[in-house]
Amino acid sequence: MTDRDALVFECALDAPPEKVWRALTIPEYLERWLKPAATVDMAVVTAEENRSLTYRWREAGQGAIVGMEDSLVTFELTPTGDGGTWFKLTHAPLAVPAAANSNGPRQTMALAA
Incomplete structure (x- = not known):
């Protein structure tokens, strides 16, 4: 993953x-502010009170993108x-799947039956 793979949003709050x-x-x-979907599992990874907070964000179910469930x-x-x-x-993915037209090494993925 590179910084280019992350989604970054910045603003001033009153x-x-x-x-x-x-x-x-x-x-x-x-839940009221962020409104994560019911299929999202969140767990605190690191926290520095009033300064920084990191959640592991795991998506599951039909809407999940294969290979990008964890971020x-x-x-x-x-x-x-x-x-x-x-x-x-x-919001940074833990792994970014290679594009089908990528010149990088080919990756094989097992799909659940």
């Missing part, structure tokens, strides 16, 4: 890091001078 942290860590708030979703919170938060979300 709330202090402590409030954003609560929205990311209290299950009821996280890491990292939230970085930086206080701003006006009492708000600079918010950075990075």
Whole structure:
């Protein structure tokens, strides 16, 4: 995986890091704010209170893309001078399958019956 494979979103929020942290860590708030699908399993990988939080994001079921079920979703919170938060979300796949027309080594995948 390279940085180019990650989806990055950044913005300023009109709330202090402590409030954003609560929205990311209290299950009821996280569900209302992030709204993960019922087929998504999330588990905390690393956490630095009010600063950084990484979830392992695992998709399952019919909507999952083969080879891309697992990824890491990292939230970085930086206080701003006006009492708000600079918010950075990075969603990075743990593995990126090779494209069918890739010149790289051929990868074989076993499909479940």
